[in-house]
Amino acid sequence: MPIAVAAGVGMSIISSEHFFSTFLSSPWTTAKFVETEEDKAQIRRLYMMACAASLITAGILSAILKQAWPLLAAAILCIMYIIIYERSLKGVI
Numbered sequence: 001m002p003i004a005v006a007a008g009v010g011m012s013i014i015s016s017e018h019f020f021s022t023f024l025s026s027p028w029t030t031a032k033f034v035e036t037e038e039d040k041a042q043i044r045r046l047y048m049m050a051c052a053a054s055l056i057t058a059g060i061l062s063a064i065l066k067q068a069w070p071l072l073a074a075a076i077l078c079i080m081y082i083i084i085y086e087r088s089l090k091g092v093i
Helices: 003-023 027-033 037-065 069-089
Strands: none
Touching (some): 003 069, 027 069
């Protein structure tokens, strides 16, 4: 794997993590303080916004590098975060 692709994957993962940290509290905080269905809906809207920002950024990196790896890495990370936050909304983290 060329260094540019590795750097693109790394940047994609770091930016995805950054977007989730920016938009959301920790999964533990979510599990402890989310009480109503409106609270849960707000968490879901926020993680979808983080996913959108992550995938757009990764898509740009993929287009620049002409490789799908940054987009694939961001998609996997987004799925992982969605699973974690859905578990936290159920109080199971």
